[in-house]
Amino acid sequence: MIRIIVDCFGGDRSPSANVEGSLAALEALPDVSLVLTGDRELIEAELAGKKYDKSRIEVVHAPEVIGCDEKPTDAIRLKKESSMMKAVALLRADEAGEYAGMVSCGSTGALVAASTLRVGRLRGVIRPAFCPVMPTMKGGVVGVCDSGANVDVTPDYLIQNAVMGSLYMKAVYGIESPRVGLLNIGTEAGKGDDLRKETYPLLAARDDINFAGNAEARELLGGDFDLIVCDGFAGNVLIKSTEGACLEMLKKLKKDINSSFINKIGALFMYRMFMKEKEFMNYQNYGGSVLLGTVKTVVKGHGSSNARAVEKCIEQVYRTETGSLNPSIEAALDTGE
Amino acid sequence: MIRIIVDCFGGDRSPSANVEGSLAALEALPDVSLVLTGDRELIEAELAGKKYDKSRIEVVHAPEVIGCDEKPTDAIRLKKESSMMKAVALLRADEAGEYAGMVSCGSTGALVAASTLRVGRLRGVIRPAFCPVMPTMKGGVVGVCDSGANVDVTPDYLIQNAVMGSLYMKAVYGIESPRVGLLNIGTEAGKGDDLRKETYPLLAARDDINFAGNAEARELLGGDFDLIVCDGFAGNVLIKSTEGACLEMLKKLKKDINSSFINKIGALFMYRMFMKEKEFMNYQNYGGSVLLGTVKTVVKGHGSSNARAVEKCIEQVYRTETGSLNPSIEAALDTGE
Numbered sequence: 001m002i003r004i005i006v007d008c009f010g011g012d013r014s015p016s017a018n019v020e021g022s023l024a025a026l027e028a029l030p031d032v033s034l035v036l037t038g039d040r041e042l043i044e045a046e047l048a049g050k051k052y053d054k055s056r057i058e059v060v061h062a063p064e065v066i067g068c069d070e071k072p073t074d075a076i077r078l079k080k081e082s083s084m085m086k087a088v089a090l091l092r093a094d095e096a097g098e099y100a101g102m103v104s105c106g107s108t109g110a111l112v113a114a115s116t117l118r119v120g121r122l123r124g125v126i127r128p129a130f131c132p133v134m135p136t137m138k139g140g141v142v143g144v145c146d147s148g149a150n151v152d153v154t155p156d157y158l159i160q161n162a163v164m165g166s167l168y169m170k171a172v173y174g175i176e177s178p179r180v181g182l183l184n185i186g187t188e189a190g191k192g193d194d195l196r197k198e199t200y201p202l203l204a205a206r207d208d209i210n211f212a213g214n215a216e217a218r219e220l221l222g223g224d225f226d227l228i229v230c231d232g233f234a235g236n237v238l239i240k241s242t243e244g245a246c247l248e249m250l251k252k253l254k255k256d257i258n259s260s261f262i263n264k265i266g267a268l269f270m271y272r273m274f275m276k277e278k279e280f281m282n283y284q285n286y287g288g289s290v291l292l293g294t295v296k297t298v299v300k301g302h303g304s305s306n307a308r309a310v311e312k313c314i315e316q317v318y319r320t321e322t323g324s325l326n327p328s329i330e331a332a333l334d335t336g337e
Numbered sequence: 338m339i340r341i342i343v344d345c346f347g348g349d350r351s352p353s354a355n356v357e358g359s360l361a362a363l364e365a366l367p368d369v370s371l372v373l374t375g376d377r378e379l380i381e382a383e384l385a386g387k388k389y390d391k392s393r394i395e396v397v398h399a400p401e402v403i404g405c406d407e408k409p410t411d412a413i414r415l416k417k418e419s420s421m422m423k424a425v426a427l428l429r430a431d432e433a434g435e436y437a438g439m440v441s442c443g444s445t446g447a448l449v450a451a452s453t454l455r456v457g458r459l460r461g462v463i464r465p466a467f468c469p470v471m472p473t474m475k476g477g478v479v480g481v482c483d484s485g486a487n488v489d490v491t492p493d494y495l496i497q498n499a500v501m502g503s504l505y506m507k508a509v510y511g512i513e514s515p516r517v518g519l520l521n522i523g524t525e526a527g528k529g530d531d532l533r534k535e536t537y538p539l540l541a542a543r544d545d546i547n548f549a550g551n552a553e554a555r556e557l558l559g560g561d562f563d564l565i566v567c568d569g570f571a572g573n574v575l576i577k578s579t580e581g582a583c584l585e586m587l588k589k590l591k592k593d594i595n596s597s598f599i600n601k602i603g604a605l606f607m608y609r610m611f612m613k614e615k616e617f618m619n620y621q622n623y624g625g626s627v628l629l630g631t632v633k634t635v636v637k638g639h640g641s642s643n644a645r646a647v648e649k650c651i652e653q654v655y656r657t658e659t660g661s662l663n664p665s666i667e668a669a670l671d672t673g674e
Contacts, residue, residue: 137588151529185570193488193489216577217575217576218578219581232522239554241555241575241578241582243555244558245579249582249618263607270604273594276593277586277589
């Protein structure tokens with residue numbers, strides 16, 4: 001049994017989406033058991049009447065919830081009875097190696113801080129980094145590491161993002177030798193700010209990375225890279241502007257279709273296609289952002305995650321465990337110092 | 338007569354797109370006259386047989402072209418006979434105030450360096466910054482300053498981007514009090530890296546800027562901001578990922594339409610709508626990126642600019658001149674030191 005903790009509060013649709021997603025994951029992954037943290041009464045109310053294997057679900061009571069505007073360090077210190085910190089505490093105290101990791105859709109800042117400080121870093125890791133994935137136009141996925149965990153960084157961070165991200169794309173998405181692009185403002189070597197200029201030759205010199213040179217932001221979805229490496233600020237801009245542009249385009253299409261009768265008729269013919277486009281860009285289908293480099297796998301779900309997204313997040317923890325991601329990260333980064 | 342210089346080489350479709358766009362601008366703007374720089378024979382071959390007012394076009398011979406991979410400082414020093422450097426030299430020597438500015442679709446790096454060093458900065462300006470505009474879903478436009486001129490910056494740069502960008506959105510797009518957003522990874526004050534944390538209170542303290550707080554990358558096209566302020570690295574990622582996502586979405590739609598007979602029938606009904614969507618996202622319709630803060634207006638057209646885009650770039654120079662942009666930037670930034 002692979003045991004995974006699900007923080008059931010903090011997301012916009014919690015606890016119902018979290019509980020429903022958990023039950024779907026139990027259904028899909030027969031060798032998984034789950035621990036749900038949060039207000040016991042509310043969680044049990046969600047579970048009531050549902051059909052599931054009771055031996056594979058445990059509820060751990062945690063009456064508090066961390067708000068999105070709370071200062072991360074305060075949240076860690078003062079909200080010990082919150083659903084997120086209870087989950088973190090279980091991972092921290094897990095000397096027997098009972099848990100594979102956790103999923104949370106709550107405050108990103110609190111989750112990063114608690115994961116780094118309480119769950120702890122793998123040996124050799126400077127700072128854990130997020131690695132969300134997006135669908136590409138060639139049918140695969142592309143990872144972006146880091147998308148917001150660390151915003152003030154040095155070349156060392158970017159090297160580790162490249163190493164950890166490559167191992168992740170291999171372990172979880174089966175890409176044998178992920179093509180790594182350094183996010184930059186031009187494709188030629190020597191382009192960019194000081195950070196990129198220093199990082200480029202360091203990436204090129206490593207033989208444990210399949211470095212494919214600089215990647216421009218417009219190349220993200222094209223399918224020519226399997227992993228884009230960047231600082232958390234630029235990565236956040238990259239992911240959010242791409243998501244934003246796709247959503248706005250779909251909204252505009254919908255509005256324009258509804259503005260004319262003849263467009264509506266056309267859209268009837270294309271209904272299935274439009275539904276497919278919508279699903280293709282729907283981040284709920286791709287789970288959350290794995291935080292790479294922590295002792296146990298932590299997956300951050302989108303604040304607006306629905307049940308499907310929570311299920312996918314649980315699957316991500318599962319796949320890092322079955323893919324032996326953390327041992328391989330430690331083997332790559334632990335220099336024994 | 339407002340006199341504008343057009344560098345006719347360096348773009349992917351030069352000189353034909355540049356010459357054709359120039360003639361279209363002459364047609365659209367009766368009080369404009371143009372100077373075309375570049376190989377005289379090739380330019381005159383493009384002009385041959387076209388109908389236009391010969392008194393409003395002059396050709397200045399420049400046999401060389403700057404390549405995209407040439408080092409900017411070398412290009413300035415060694416390529417004095419290039420179409421770009423000839424245009425820059427005309428602006429530099431313009432003591433009589435004959436020219437309003439120039440348009441080029443050539444090497445960005447060379448253009449920024451030559452504009453800053455040869456054309457010169459307005460009094461009070463630390464470093465000129467690009468300010469391209471994009472269409473928003475509410476029907477207006479949003480500026481992004483800076484999108485790539487300066488990648489290693491301090492808060493002072495961002496303040497100037499906000500001031501210059503606001504004046505630009507007012508002078509050229511008629512937005513009385515542009516709502517300025519600081520590009521950041523979260524909306525709450527106090528979010529972001531050191532640069533953003535330091536810049537936020539400085540922006541908030543200025544009464545010549547309508548500061549509307551932090552803006553997340555996903556909000557770019559939503560229409561709630563008129564100007565997004567950022568460093569050139571993040572701005573470049575913002576613009577290029579948005580362009581990239583929109584283009585990839587359109588490509589995917591097209592492919593999916595062509596993959597099924599019933600979709601093709603639906604698309605016939607929606608042909609006019611799809612053409613409109615395509616035009617809406619077509620950056621060729623929005624001209625180029627103005628470089629704000631130089632003594633004469635410099636507009637950088639996309640490398641792949643067609644005639645329409647070149648025409649729009651010329652119109653942008655024209656509108657900065659009729660809108661008295663440069664005097665207003667100098668009035669705002671020149672502290673007399």
